[in-house]
Amino acid sequence: xxxxxxxxxxxxxxxxxxxxxxxxxxxxxxxxxxxxxxxxxxxxxxxxxxxxxxxxxxxxxxxxxxxxxxxxxxxxxxxxxxxxxxxxxxxxxxxxxxxxxxxxxxxxxxxxxxxxxxxxxxxxxxxxxxxxxxxxxxxxxxxxxxxxxxxxxxxx
Amino acid sequence: xxxxxxxxxxxxxxxxxxxxxxxxxxxxxxxxxxxxxxxxxxxxxxxxxxxxxxxxxxxxxxxxxxxxxxxxx
Numbered sequence: 241x242x243x244x245x246x247x248x249x250x251x252x253x254x255x256x257x258x259x260x261x262x263x264x265x266x267x268x269x270x271x272x273x274x275x276x277x278x279x280x281x282x283x284x285x286x287x288x289x290x291x292x293x294x295x296x297x298x299x300x301x302x303x304x305x306x307x308x309x310x311x312x313x314x315x316x317x318x319x320x321x322x323x324x325x326x327x328x329x330x331x332x333x334x335x336x337x338x339x340x341x342x343x344x345x346x347x348x349x350x351x352x353x354x355x356x357x358x359x360x361x362x363x364x365x366x367x368x369x370x371x372x373x374x375x376x377x378x379x380x381x382x383x384x385x386x387x388x389x390x391x392x393x394x395x396x
Numbered sequence: 397x398x399x400x401x402x403x404x405x406x407x408x409x410x411x412x413x414x415x416x417x418x419x420x421x422x423x424x425x426x427x428x429x430x431x432x433x434x435x436x437x438x439x440x441x442x443x444x445x446x447x448x449x450x451x452x453x454x455x456x457x458x459x460x461x462x463x464x465x466x467x468x469x
Contacts (some may be wrong), residue, residue: 251412254427270422307468333438334421336428 265385277329281322294355344388352380398457402430404448
């Protein structure tokens with residue numbers, strides 16, 4: 241049923257889920273798609289962690305070359321799944337929310353490119369290795385959440 | 397871009413949330429359009445106009461209308 245309103249009564253104040261935006265990069269409280277994406281990602285990452293722990297145990301018992309491939313397969317598959325779900329989530333948003341998400345993503349990852357290049361060209365002198373890169377990726381995800389919150393301030 | 401969305405919505409006695417549901421967008425989008433902070437896409441603008449049975453120019457009005465001249469020659 242359509243909700244009717246009094247012309248003189250003010251609309252309730254516009255609230256944005258700041259914590260969800262900064263921590264998860266989603267509009268968590270506002271729609272079911274955000275909550276579903278957060279839940280799917282959390283379950284996938286939890287399963288990956290369980291898989292990793294199982295691999296640690298397995299690696300002590302089995303000394304076969306294929307065992308060393310497992311962590312890469314587990315985490316690559318997990319993040320591929322999270323990425324696909326993320327794209328589905330963004331596609332499900334309405335036009336303003338989608339444009340905010342894509343803006344935050346483009347700003348973050350364009351700014352992240354120099355950081356990635358820095359680690360590539362300077363890892364020899366700093367002693368950093370390419371194993372450092374996943375950590376940069378996770379840091380970028382947090383940056384994306386902050387950028388999203390900053391972009392949303394225009395509409396708050 | 398200026399618009400008459402708030403007036404049209406009030407005439408129909410619709411809340412922002414109700415209008416958002418009818419248009420399939422978030423309440424945040426309706427609020428941002430009403431306050432002139434967000435310019436809707438052309439499909440959404442047409443959808444809004446159709447919902448209120450108005451022409452698009454009766455709902456939305458550009459801040460400045462610039463009519464370009466055709467280059468001579």
